[in-house]
């Protein structure tokens with residue numbers, strides 16, 4: 413996998429993302445991603461990006477001020 417920003421090698425990693433929903437914040441932990449060795453850019457495969465959207469849609473219905481989910485368990 414190559415970095416979309418600088419073209420250097422990117423390696424498999426996991427990350428935590430905080431998504432601002434206006435009325436609350438959703439924190440997703442353990443998201444599988446690729447991270448660039450050069451510029452630290454993080455990107456997701458299409459599958460993962462889609463699952464993040466699905467999780468966000470689902471969580472929106474019962475979100476509190478701050479909701480933390482684990483990607484592996486929520487996916």
Ligand SMILES: [Zn+2]
Pocket residue numbers: 415416417418419420448449450451452453
């Ligand atoms: Zn890069």
